[in-house]
Amino acid sequence: MKKVFLGIGALFILFVAGLVVLMTVDFNRLNKDTYYVHITADGEVEEYKADSGQIYQTYWYELPAFNKNGEEKTFKFSAQKNLRQDAYLKLYVKKETEVTSYDEVKFHELPAKVQDQMK
Known part of the structure; x- marks a missing residue:
C-alpha cells in the first residue's frame, strides 16, 4: 500500500512540475x-472581420534586421x-524567416555590432 501512495505522489509531483514548465516557458x-x-x-494595416462582426486590425512590417x-x-x-515609432525590437526567428515573437x-541593450549598423 505504501508503494501505491509513493507512486501516486510521484506522478502528482511530475504533473505539477509539467504544468509549471508549460506556464513559465515561452516556446x-x-x-x-x-x-x-x-x-x-x-505598419501597413490589414483589417478583417470576425464571424461576430467585430473588426480586427493587423499591422504588417517589412524591415531590415541585424x-x-x-x-x-529583411523580415516581414x-x-x-x-x-x-523609433522603437528597437528583438525579433525571435525560426526557420530563418518566420518571426515567432518580439x-x-x-x-x-543592443549588441555593439548592431548599434554600429543602426546609427
Whole structure:
C-alpha cells in the first residue's frame, strides 16, 4: 500500500512540475535566432472581420534586421497594434524567416555590432 501512495505522489509531483514548465516557458522564444530591428514607420494595416462582426486590425512590417554579428536580413512580421515609432525590437526567428515573437529593447541593450549598423 505504501508503494501505491509513493507512486501516486510521484506522478502528482511530475504533473505539477509539467504544468509549471508549460506556464513559465515561452516556446515561441526558446532556441530561436535573434535579430534586432528599428521601427521607423507605421505598419501597413490589414483589417478583417470576425464571424461576430467585430473588426480586427493587423499591422504588417517589412524591415531590415541585424543579428548579433551585424549581418543584415529583411523580415516581414505582424503586430496586433501599431508599434511605437523609433522603437528597437528583438525579433525571435525560426526557420530563418518566420518571426515567432518580439520584445522591445533599449538602444544600449543592443549588441555593439548592431548599434554600429543602426546609427
